[in-house]
Amino acid sequence: MGDFCLQCNEMNRSQKFARFLQLLEEASESVMYYDEIVSTVKQIQNIESLMIPIKFNPDQVFDERKHLVDAVAKTYLRKVTDDVQHLIPVEVVADGNCLYNSILLLMNNSMITTSELRVRTVIELVVNGAYYTRMYSQFIGLLDIAIKAICKNYTYSELYEIAALCNILRCNIRSIYPRIDFREDMEILNNSFRPTSPIIANCSITIFWSHVLNEIDVRAQNNMTWSPNHFVPLMSPPAYGDSDNISHQSVSKIVTPEKRTSKNNAPIQIRIPEFQSSPSRRRRSEHSSNTGFVQSAATDAIRETQIGIHEQRQSAIEQQINPNQENLVNETAEHRRIRLEKQKQRDQSNRSNETNEKRKIRLENQNQRTKSNRLHET
Structure with missing residues (x-):
């Protein structure tokens, strides 16, 4: 870390923390990653001028x-x-x-960077590891695995x-x-x-x-x-x-x-x-x-804007739930003509096969519906 400290003298604040994060990531990739991370954290802490608390x-x-x-x-x-x-x-x-x-x-x-916040987060979790393990490990998982991941930008x-x-x-x-x-x-x-x-x-x-x-x-x-x-x-x-x-x-x-x-x-x-x-x-x-x-x-x-977004979203969901309706909306005029022609042919075929009695009943029902519709007209 001695060579690293010499390099630090030639770096500005953001460059130093970018370098610290690089070292932490390298440490996290070793076999004994947690021990290496702890060692790197201790060396970073020795640079006291950079460890002054952030004013937020x-x-x-x-x-x-x-x-x-x-x-x-x-x-x-x-x-x-x-x-x-x-x-x-x-x-x-x-x-x-x-x-x-x-x-x-x-x-x-502008003086603070994401690299600095990430490095400080790793340091905080390492230094007070016992507290964070006691408070959160049952909800989140092992702290050392979390720290290993945090070391990666x-x-x-x-x-x-x-x-x-x-x-x-x-x-x-x-x-x-x-x-x-x-x-x-x-x-x-x-x-x-x-x-x-x-x-x-x-x-x-x-x-x-x-x-x-x-x-x-x-x-x-x-x-x-x-x-x-x-x-x-x-x-x-x-x-x-x-x-x-x-x-x-x-x-x-x-x-x-x-x-x-x-x-x-x-x-x-x-x-x-x-x-x-x-x-x-x-x-x-x-x-x-x-x-x-x-x-x-x-x-x-x-x-008001949220309501508009919600309505658009609901429309999209309904189209996903009802793909047949969506297909009808998107069909071309030619497809519609073909579909209606086939439907007409099916109706004609059904009517040709019906008996006189069935035909009489169908026409009577149709006549009753027509009368009912006229009675309800305004």
Whole structure:
């Protein structure tokens, strides 16, 4: 590590943490990976100038000049508790570092990188491993396996990381998980995490478990089951008349800056069997804390847009459930002519084979229906 420290003198902050993460990943690939990771963590901790606690004063209010609404996450937000449905899911890069990207968006500090947050998370989990094992291993799985996965950049995060970030940021984190496909650990995934004593939280944030694809597409790719592969932060809508964040006119159009891209069509690997068929393991959590946010006129606009999205989604589901109806809608004029001609031929054939008695009954029934229809005409 001596040579590495000499290199550090020629690096800036982000380069140093990128190098630390590279060393941790190399350690995680060895046979005795946990011992190697612990050794690397101790050497990183010796560089005290970089281990100063992060000052985290998160932005709490959505600002259309800086933020984009995550349109897909907003559809999932309809399936959470009422007290957070007024919050706005904000677009972040879906590259596997989405939990850390969410923190950086709230932090608004260009000095901090996802590599630094990931390295600090590994250090926190190693140093206080006994606590995290006692508190979460029965829900998530073995801590050493989790740490091994976290050492690899762009690996999807889960419950251990959320809990560790509370200490790193000195912050309460509320975890919101959509109520889709009921699971026994749903209450754990919807929970609040706080720093361990004696650390006192000086702020609170809300993180939402989401997906880069809509529910129908996820189920189509995942054997009709749904599991998350993305995190986004939830922010409060701007208070009506808050000129520092948004104008009066644009408040009513808070849904305007939506980015309706498909993001990553390829599902991101997830570290837990229940979540997706990927090479990892793990879960989620949270409870209730910082949701006394001011509801504004933006709420109505958001809900109206959500209703429209819901109607489109319901239409798509109905078409999947009723493929015959969908085929009729999509048939060409030529196909329709052929279908009606065949139906006419079948009717004529049936009539030619019917007896005089059956024909008499059919005509009488038809005559009665005609009279009934005329009586009901306005």
